[in-house]
Amino acid sequence: MTTSEKPINQHIGRKISRIRELRCIKQEDLATQLGVSQKTVSRMEQSEVIEDELLENVAKILGVTTDAIKNFTEEAVVNYFNSFYDSSVNHGTFGNYYHCTFNPLDKLIEVIEKNEKLYERLLASEKEKIELLKDKK
CATH class of the missing domain: 1.20.5 (Single alpha-helices involved in coiled-coils or other helix-helix interfaces)
Structure with missing residues (x-):
């Protein structure tokens, strides 16, 4: 008897939700760009698995790749921000939003x-x- 074990933390909906929050995008805005209701986005973020076509559309809107969503971890985000030596310098995608x-x-x-x-x-x-x-x- 073989069992197919799911990799730990593969809840795609939660990952989309977290990336959306990090990018400061509201559910309503994501819904508008996808052409669906906010309730549909909410349900999508509660889903463990999402179809590839929808995932590609969401990735484009969030400005990331589908692999970035699939491989997203909170630890990676923490490590990303902890790797800065000088937080006043404009670094990558996140820094562009705060350039005064x-x-x-x-x-x-x-x-x-x-x-x-x-x-x-x-x-x-x-x-x-x-x-x-x-x-x-």
């Missing part, structure tokens, strides 16, 4: 200045209203 092309402090100062101008206009408008009310008396 502006100085955040400049943007903050810009917003504060806009807020001050808006406050000054509001104050001037209120002063005008007060003057108009005084003139009517």
